Amino acid sequence: MNPSSIPSDYLPIFIQFLVAAGFVVAVMVATHWLGPKRKSKLKLETFECGIEPQGNARIPFSIKYFLVAILFVLFDVEVIFMYPWAVNFKVLGESGLIEMLIFMALLLTGFFYIIKKGALKWE
């Protein structure tokens, strides 16, 4: 990167930003303006795959969901590292493979740890 870049170098980014924001605003205004409006009780109800909604969404739920969700995010993010590796598989070659194996081994170690700790036990 050239450290002496000046503010006007960022003009294309600014224009891109304006176009993106403008598109969103324009589409939202247009749909509100163009679409027909029929308000009835059924129309305003929450739509969940055709099944009738039950109760309130704002209820306390088990902390276990939270733990599982956090662990999911953790492993999900770690697996994302495999995509760039797969794309550059040939360039990285043998050393890349070994590094990925080490990475996967550490990942599995963590997985083994959470299973043994009982973090995934539901009861």
Place this chain on the structure above:
Amino acid sequence: MNTLIILSAVGVLALFSEMLNFKKALGAIILLGLVGAFAADVMAWNTNRHYYNEMMVVDNFSVAFTGLLIVITFLWFIMSPDFFREPSSRIDHFALIIFALIGGQLMTSYNNMLMLFLGIEILSIPMFILAGSNKSDLKSNEAALKYFLMAAFATGFLLFGMALIYGATGSFQIQNITQFIKSQQGNIPVMLVAGILMMLVGLAFKVSAAPFHFWTPDVYTGSPTVITAFMSTVVKTAAFAGFFRLFSMCFESSSATWANTIWALSALTIIIGNVTAVYQTSFKRMLAYSSISHAGYMLMAILALNQYAQGSILFYATAYSISSITAFAVLLLVSHLAGNDSIESFNGLAKKNPLLAFATVLAMLSLAGIPPLAGFFAKYYIFTAALQQHYTGLVIIAVMGSLIGVYYYFRIIIALFKSENDDVVIPVNNTFKVFLVVTSVAALLLGIMPQLVAGIL
């Protein structure tokens, strides 16, 4: 580099020791692993190798500080196992300590801002958990939450500073930033100055320099005493190593932009730390304020940045850590029996437990900076380094600060010799006796032969 691999292996082993049923052997494995890591660290002396596309560099500075961190952690492990009695999850705590040590090592040997950030996070995240490891104690929970929120806030500053520096120089690499600063020949862009000052704020928080010290007393008091001992020795040393490395190797040629700020930080830290410590009735809280004031003295080395600065900050960190860990070890035993950590619970210790009292006296004298002990030469070297850069005013403030320090450290020594009616002798096991003798001898030895450590760098 081998140090890092050995430590990681030990950390993972510690995680699994409970599940794979070698919990009993864990203590030995950890101590052996630390010895191995130390050996690997010493072998890297004078090699000056770069790793991972220049992300890390193992030079003599990093070898010396990593060695110090490993030695203190070793001492910490010798002192702590008896006090991790809670059945809940002590094994995980040991693993977390090892992982924190790995973070500390990264902070001493980074060559890229991202590695500095990673190191700080690897060091901090286990500390948040450990600060709250006494789950049934409300104070411990408070400490963990406070530490986490404040540290997250400070990390924000640090990251923002890094981003600004990247914006100004186009690199995270230490050498590239140095080159950029040199090529500007004194005309340093405002964005870079802002970046440096923001990083300074973030790091000042980590080393608990005033006015970013407000978390320290509460977190140090609330955390379990063993964890406080680790925080005030290993964490502080690692933070200072990272701080010093950044400012001496990266920002040195722009010192005109940040020298005044560090001057003010240092003076303020010394004054606030020492004056507030006088009013404390709890020994633990007093040690927390004393650790703030010692951060102020160590900041003087970062300000001086001459050929003496490296050796002096290493020696200061060594002397401070050894005396501090002794003080915490005694506090552990005393507060365990007395049920609180007030200064009164030390009353009459000289008669009941001469060894404990002897170790406490040496630790307090060393922290106060009384001549034959390590703490005196630590201060002497730092003040000399600062005087050579003509920071006379700051040295005068620092000397006044140490005089106030003598007052509150001597309050403990006086308490030791007060006569007390009950004579309940505190049981001290043999490992602990050896620990106290070793640290006391080390404090004396370093005072007699300071060149042993200070001459290394």
